[in-house]
Amino acid sequence: MVQANPGQGTSQAKVQFGYHRHRDQDHAASAEHPVVVVGAGPVGLSFAIDLAQRGHAVVVLDDADRIGEGSRAICFSKRSLDYWDRLGVGDRMVEKGVVWNVGRIFHGPSELYQFNLLPEPGHKRPAFINLQQFYAEAYLVDRVNELPSISLRWRNKVTALEQRNDRAVLTIETPEGPYRLSAQYVIACDGARSSLRQMVGAGFSGKVFEDQFLIADVKMTAEFPTERWFWFDPPFHAGRSALLHRQPDDVWRIDLQLTPDCDPQVEKKPENVRPRIARMLGHDKFEFEWISLYKFQCRRMERFIHGRVIFAGDSAHQVSPFGARGANSGLEDAENLAWKLDRVLRGTSPSDLLETYHIERSAAADENIRESTRATDFMAPVSAQEARLRKAVLSLAKETEFGKRMVNGGRLSVPSVYETPLSTVDAEAWASGPCPGTSMLDAPLATAEGRHLHLTDAFNTQGRRFTLLSFANGEAIDAPDDIGVIRIGGDGFADAEGFAGKRYGAEPGTSYLLRPDGYVAARFRHPTRHAIAAAMARAAGLN
Amino acid sequence: MALSTASNFAKPDDAFRAIVEAHRGLSEKDSADLDAALVLILANHIGDITVLREAITLAKRRMIDTSQQQQQQQQ
Numbered sequence: 275m276v277q278a279n280p281g282q283g284t285s286q287a288k289v290q291f292g293y294h295r296h297r298d299q300d301h302a303a304s305a306e307h308p309v310v311v312v313g314a315g316p317v318g319l320s321f322a323i324d325l326a327q328r329g330h331a332v333v334v335l336d337d338a339d340r341i342g343e344g345s346r347a348i349c350f351s352k353r354s355l356d357y358w359d360r361l362g363v364g365d366r367m368v369e370k371g372v373v374w375n376v377g378r379i380f381h382g383p384s385e386l387y388q389f390n391l392l393p394e395p396g397h398k399r400p401a402f403i404n405l406q407q408f409y410a411e412a413y414l415v416d417r418v419n420e421l422p423s424i425s426l427r428w429r430n431k432v433t434a435l436e437q438r439n440d441r442a443v444l445t446i447e448t449p450e451g452p453y454r455l456s457a458q459y460v461i462a463c464d465g466a467r468s469s470l471r472q473m474v475g476a477g478f479s480g481k482v483f484e485d486q487f488l489i490a491d492v493k494m495t496a497e498f499p500t501e502r503w504f505w506f507d508p509p510f511h512a513g514r515s516a517l518l519h520r521q522p523d524d525v526w527r528i529d530l531q532l533t534p535d536c537d538p539q540v541e542k543k544p545e546n547v548r549p550r551i552a553r554m555l556g557h558d559k560f561e562f563e564w565i566s567l568y569k570f571q572c573r574r575m576e577r578f579i580h581g582r583v584i585f586a587g588d589s590a591h592q593v594s595p596f597g598a599r600g601a602n603s604g605l606e607d608a609e610n611l612a613w614k615l616d617r618v619l620r621g622t623s624p625s626d627l628l629e630t631y632h633i634e635r636s637a638a639a640d641e642n643i644r645e646s647t648r649a650t651d652f653m654a655p656v657s658a659q660e661a662r663l664r665k666a667v668l669s670l671a672k673e674t675e676f677g678k679r680m681v682n683g684g685r686l687s688v689p690s691v692y693e694t695p696l697s698t699v700d701a702e703a704w705a706s707g708p709c710p711g712t713s714m715l716d717a718p719l720a721t722a723e724g725r726h727l728h729l730t731d732a733f734n735t736q737g738r739r740f741t742l743l744s745f746a747n748g749e750a751i752d753a754p755d756d757i758g759v760i761r762i763g764g765d766g767f768a769d770a771e772g773f774a775g776k777r778y779g780a781e782p783g784t785s786y787l788l789r790p791d792g793y794v795a796a797r798f799r800h801p802t803r804h805a806i807a808a809a810m811a812r813a814a815g816l817n
Numbered sequence: 818m819a820l821s822t823a824s825n826f827a828k829p830d831d832a833f834r835a836i837v838e839a840h841r842g843l844s845e846k847d848s849a850d851l852d853a854a855l856v857l858i859l860a861n862h863i864g865d866i867t868v869l870r871e872a873i874t875l876a877k878r879r880m881i882d883t884s885q886q887q888q889q890q891q892q
Contacts, residue, residue, distance in 0.1 A: 659853075666853040676861040 289341040289412050293429040293449050304443050304454035307333050308619055311461045312432055312444075312470055314338075316347065316407065317587030317604035318463030319414035323361045324612035326421045327738075330619060333455065334424060335446060337431035341415075344564040345491050346407040347601035348519065348527055353689045353713060354605045355399040356730050356792070360738055362420075364399070366413045371403030372520050377502040379683055381668045383509050387678050391686075396773035397716040398728035402598065402686065404521050406491075410601075435460070435473040435583065442582040459615060460583045463604070466571075468589035474580040480573020481647060483594065484534040485514075485654040487570065488541055491563035492551060493525050504683040506653075506668055510553035515653045517596075517683075518554065525563055528554070529595070531653060538567045570594035570650055572643045578632045586611055591639035593646040596653065596684030603642050606689065607635050613738070613790035617814060627815030630696055638690035645685050652682035689713040696789070698796035698809040707779030707786075707797065714743075714792040717774035719767040729774060730792075732760045732767065739790050740810050744801070745775065747782030752803040754810060789813055820871035 298305035309325060311318045314336035322332045350358075350367065358364040378388045391401045418424050433452070434445035442460045446453055462470035471478060503518040505511070514531040521527055528551060532541055540546060544562055552558040574591035578584060587604030611631045617623035655661040670677030689712075697710035708715055717729045733741055736758030744751050746764030753759055762769050762780070769775050778786060785801040786794055787809050796809035811817050826832045839855075840848045860869050 659849075662849055662853045663857070666850065666857050670854060670857060674858075674861075677857075680857070 289408065289415075291339050291341075291415075291428045293339055294427070295448075295450060296425065296427060298455060299448065299450065299453040301453070304456040306441075306456045307331065308458050309333070309461065309615065310335060310444060310455055310457040310459075311463055312336075313462065313464035313468075313587075313589070314411070314415070314426060314428075315463060315465060315587065315604075316410050316414065316601050317608050318461070319411065319418060320357065320361060320605055321461055321463060321586060321608035321612055322424050322426075323363075323414065323417055323421065324608060325616060326418075326423045327361065328612065328616040329423075330616065331423045332425070333457070334418070334426045335430040335432060335444075336426075336428055339428040341408045341411045343408070344489075344566055345521055345525070345527055347410075347598075348404050348406060348521055349402050349598035349602075349686075350405055350410065351598060351602045351687050351689075352397065352399045352401050353687075354602050355403065356716070357605055357609050359398070359730060360609075360734050361414075361417060363413050363417050366416075367405055367410060368399065368403060370409055370413075370522050371405035372500060372522055373400045373403055374500050374502055374520060375401075376499070377504065377683075379671075379681055380503065380505040380508060381671075382507050386506075386668065386671045386681065396718050396771055396777075398730050399716070404519060404527075406521055406525070407601065409522070432464075432469060432473075435470065437474075437581040437583070440582075458582065458619070461611070461615075462583055462585045462589050463587050463608075464589050466588040466592045468585070470583055471575065471585065471589055474583055476575050476577070476580060478573050478575055478592075480571060480592070480643065483570040483572075483650050483654060485570075486532045486534070486536075486538050486567055488530045488532055488538070488547065488565065488567055490528045490530075490547060490551065490565045491521070491525050492528060492560040493523070493563055494555070494560045495524070496555070496557050496559045498526065498555070505554075506664075506681075506683075508554070510550055515683075516554060526560075532567075542567055570646075572647045572650070574636065574639045574643060578636055579628060584611060584615075584628065584631065586635075590635075591643065593642050594650045595646075596649040597642075597646050597687055598684075599642040599646055599687045602687045603638060606638065607631075609791045610635055614815075616790075623815045630694055630815065634690075634692045634694050634696075637693065641690055642687070649682045649684045692793065696795060696813045696815065698787075698812055700797065701805075702799045704779055704797065707777070707784075708794050710794050710796055712794050714786075714788055714794060715777045717777055718770045719762065719774065720770040721767060722765075726770065727767075729760070733758075733788065733792060736760060738792075740795075740813070741788045741790075742785055742801075742806060743778070743788055744785040745778070745780040745782060749783075751785075752801075754803060754807045757806070757810065787813070819865065819868045820875065822875070 308330055309332050311322050311334045314334050322334045325332050355364050358367050375391045379386045393400055418426050429449055431447045432444050433447045436443040441456050441458050443456045464470055500520045505516040507513055508516050517529040519527045542565055571592050578590045586607035593599045614627045614631055618625050655664050667677055667680045671681050692711040694711055720726050739758050741758035742753050743760045745762050762774050785798045787796040789795045795813035
């Protein structure tokens with residue numbers, strides 16, 4: 275088992291992996307594989323696990339041989355945790371992660387207000403956990419190692435790509451020289467500086483924010499609350515913003531906005547960062563784990579699919595970090611793509627189904643870019659009048675509810691609602707419940723024996739395939755054969771606390787058709803076998 | 818058009834006067850701050866994004882008119 279080992283200073287790798295020669299490297303011709311994933315970050319690893327669990331062989335290539343230092347992505351959403359549950363790693367993430375609910379917003383020396391993410395009851399997972407990205411990656415690598423159909427190859431750097439009609443051929447550099455691999459599909463999860471993106475000749479345009487941010491992980495030996503603190507114009511960092519967020523192992527993440535005219539290399543020096551953070555925390559009982567600088571960019575590829583190469587995560591879209599929309603949206607990409615590629619590889623859906631990955635996830639990327647651009651503009655106003663309006667909002671926030679709601683220190687990631695050709699338009703009137711294109715909602719259930727579980731667990735047990743969630747009406751379900759069924763009421767699960775019925779706006783007979791990624795494809799008040807089959811065919815890209 | 822441009826105050830002079838007096842004695846900077854707060858408070862009271870957008874369009878027409886006048890003067 276991989277043991278991530280924090281607290282080893284700022285430059286040491288957290289987990290080191292070895293390069294191993296693979297027999298593919300002995301082939302004179304390129305070895306043939308169905309799928310090659312480039313990039314062993316959270317997105318690439320999750321995607322590989324998902325596809326392997328669906329019965330496919332996957333090669334994962336990474337040019338490094340270690341999991342990087344620094345916390346990087348730290349906020350993982352409920353949606354991501356639900357996905358990781360499906361991949362068999364959710365428990366480890368949640369056990370290690372820090373759950374936080376209270377956020378405080380400060381302006382100048384005083385607190386403006388606080389909010390509580392207040393866990394809504396009846397969900398298996400919290401709204402967010404904080405966890406250093408290296409832990410997430412280490413747990414994913416452990417899971418990969420349990421799956422013999424994944425071949426994970428470190429220090430394998432893709433140096434060339436050749437697109438053919440029915441496949442892509444990659445040239446890969448290793449410590450023992452180059453070799454070639456041929457894949458029906460290449461999934462590029464190789465990050466914001468994606469080399470695959472350059473190889474397909476695609477642009478990556480958008481907005482670059484002038485202000486730089488300094489990010490530090492500090493290990494604190496003093497007590498400090500498990501809360502998210504955000505400052506506008508704090509006394510220790512006049513005119514700019516700052517964020518403090520707790521991670522596991524008594525490590526706190528600190529984001530400091532820097533002025534465009536400062537010298538970042540000077541700012542980055544520990545002797546310059548330390549006094550500022552000491553004023554921020556009110557004590558100096560801390561040591562640095564990691565310090566990094568970056569500029570925010572909000573941009574995306576115009577198309578996520580280029581021939582046989584499909585882009586997912588930061589390689590396809592990049593956002594500023596306020597709102598936790600980077601890694602979480604990348605994981606949504608992975609889940610969206612995995613079931614579709616599974617069907618295409620099996621020949622149960624046409625390859626056109628993959629186009630809906632682009633449709634759904636590029637719209638989600640636009641939404642994430644819009645939200646994070648707004649947050650970043652609020653934090654770093656670009657004109658005197660913008661600064662004046664922000665000042666007005668911050669001062670009104672002290673006295674008014676509407677002012678509080680206009681303060682934008684990052685709107686936290688929620689799953690996108692897809693406007694998609696895969697959805698079947700409602701034929702009946704629905705006053706509540708998730709509409710087609712919406713991610714499924716969780717609810718507590720109980721078995722006839724009184725065992726407690728959640729709807730997300732039940733979905734998992736059905737094999738993450740097309741599943742009919744059906745509220746009993748005393749009649750047998752007349753569903754197509756190749757579909758999972760979750761029955762609530764009658765001889766099925768008990769709606770233990772009444773949440774399922776309420777959240778799904780259920781009446782006896784109400785049924786939801788869930789896609790393999792847990793999104794609602796269609797819903798029916800009076801389902802018929804024919805209507806369910808038609809909705810399933812539509813959601814599988816068959817008409 | 819959802820934005821009402823009919824005269825809504827029984828005594829429009831009172832309304833205009835109230836705004837003018839709010840600014841009286843303020844520096845340019847404070848006046849600008851007051852306007853920013855006032856715009857946000859009133860926008861929230863209206864609470865209708867369509868009306869707000871129409872109001873912005875109507876207000877912005879002054880900028881367009883001004884720039885056209887300047888162009889005409891230059892010609």
